[in-house]
Amino acid sequence: MHIVIQLVLLAAGFVLLMKGADWFVEGASGIADKFGIPQLVIGLTIVAMGTSLPEAAVSIASALKGNAGITIGNVVGSNILNVLVILGLTAMIRAIPVQLSTVKYEIPFTIAVTVLLAVFGLADNRVSRPEGGVLWAFMLLYLWYLMRMSGNADSREKQRAERKGNIARLFLMVAAGAVMIVFGSDVTVDAATELAVLFGMSDRVIGLTIVAFGTSLPELVTSVTAALKGKADIAVGNIVGSNIFNILFVVGTSALITPVEYRGEFLVDSVAAIAAAVFLLICVVRRRRLGRLGGAAMLAGYGVYFAYLIR
Numbered sequence: 001m002h003i004v005i006q007l008v009l010l011a012a013g014f015v016l017l018m019k020g021a022d023w024f025v026e027g028a029s030g031i032a033d034k035f036g037i038p039q040l041v042i043g044l045t046i047v048a049m050g051t052s053l054p055e056a057a058v059s060i061a062s063a064l065k066g067n068a069g070i071t072i073g074n075v076v077g078s079n080i081l082n083v084l085v086i087l088g089l090t091a092m093i094r095a096i097p098v099q100l101s102t103v104k105y106e107i108p109f110t111i112a113v114t115v116l117l118a119v120f121g122l123a124d125n126r127v128s129r130p131e132g133g134v135l136w137a138f139m140l141l142y143l144w145y146l147m148r149m150s151g152n153a154d155s156r157e158k159q160r161a162e163r164k165g166n167i168a169r170l171f172l173m174v175a176a177g178a179v180m181i182v183f184g185s186d187v188t189v190d191a192a193t194e195l196a197v198l199f200g201m202s203d204r205v206i207g208l209t210i211v212a213f214g215t216s217l218p219e220l221v222t223s224v225t226a227a228l229k230g231k232a233d234i235a236v237g238n239i240v241g242s243n244i245f246n247i248l249f250v251v252g253t254s255a256l257i258t259p260v261e262y263r264g265e266f267l268v269d270s271v272a273a274i275a276a277a278v279f280l281l282i283c284v285v286r287r288r289r290l291g292r293l294g295g296a297a298m299l300a301g302y303g304v305y306f307a308y309l310i311r
Contacts, residue, residue, distance in 0.1 A: 003198065006191040013188030014217070020180025021221035024050060027173030029231050034167055038149075041237070044106065045146055048241025050178045052250065054215040055242075057182065058189060059250045064257060071260050072121070073207020074215060075250055076269045079114065079243045080208075081216045083276040084302035089220070090227045090235050091295025098236055098284040101149065106240045107284075111277045113138060113247045118270035121262025132255025139248035181218045189214035205309055208269060236290075243277070272305050 028050075032042040055078050059071045090096060113135075120131040127135075192210045201210070219242050223235040254260050279301065283294035 003195065006194050009187050009191035010195070013184045013186075013191060013214075016180045016184025017188065017217045018221050018225075020177045020184055021218060021225050022177070023173045024177030024181060025222055025225050025229060025231060027170045027177060029226075029229070030170040031167070031174065034170065041146060041149055044149075044237040044241035046174065048238050049245055049249075050174070050181065050218075052219075052242045052245045054182060054186070054189065054218060055246050056250045056253070057186070058211060058215055059254050060257065071207075071254055072127075072251070072262055072266055073205075073269070074211050075246045076117075076266060076273050077208035077212025078216045078219075079246055079273045080269070080276050080302070080305065081212050082219050082239045082243055083273075083280050084298040084305070086216065086220045086223050087236070087239050087280065087290060088295040088298030088302070090223045091290045092292055092299070093224060094227045095292065096227065096236055096290040098288045098290060100288065102236060102240060103281070103284055103288055105145070106237075106244070107277060107281045109142070110240055110243050111274060111281070113244060114270065114274050114277060117247050117251060118267065118274070121270070122264075122267060125264065126262050127251060127255040127260045129256055129259060132252045132260075135248045135252030136256065139245075139252060142244060142248065181222075184217075188217060208309060209306070268308070276301065 028042050028046050031046070032038065055074060059074050087096070116135075116138075117127070120127050120134075189211055192214050193206060196206045196210045219238055223238050226235040226238065251260065276298070279298070280290070283297075284290055
């Protein structure tokens, strides 16, 4: 009976996530049109940070409870899932065009901060408070870059500020969607974790798989919904922005609260996260688009990684 209850809660969480993501994407893209903000910037900021709220909530709570297996595993596992599974599935639905700035700056920056996290963790098997401060400093630098990007938006996009749509309604959709996403993720993660514990999985594997998948569900449903709505820039920006936000804000904040243990076995997972981002860059560097072949290769890559985890 307990398993049945958890399965029902899991299904309810999925419903909240899907509807919340639909409202969130529609509201965010409407705001972008209303204020003449490029869709890519909206994806890298509002959508990316909104869909990373579950990772933040779970990881910060785990840091307070001293559960490093969930904290680091959740972030690293989510970043691997974001690239290999979410972008892979999205590309299988519709080829994703990628902006030049994403190829030149955002993806390389994602690779750099993932390497930085591994270096910090492996140096003394933890991410210390000063290192958390360094991550936060890079977060502020990234936000400054996004503000510059928004300020340099093409004048034709700025002329779209008079587009139709009630601004209060759009912001309400974003807020309601975010609440549904966070609450849906919370319900989903709790139910999935309870089911995993019943089957005797370790906290590292739970963090890298069940919790990572649960907290990545907002990115999944948001990116797929964005692709189906023809908002591909939001889909790509959401994933790249979420991965940056996960490391710099989520781990940075957790480490500022209390030093976060980084176990030696997380090296393989960090290498997998770096490899996923590098592979994404290789796929899009020439043609600036992620097609079905690249998406299929990403899904296959995650299959190999998952087989390693459950071996």
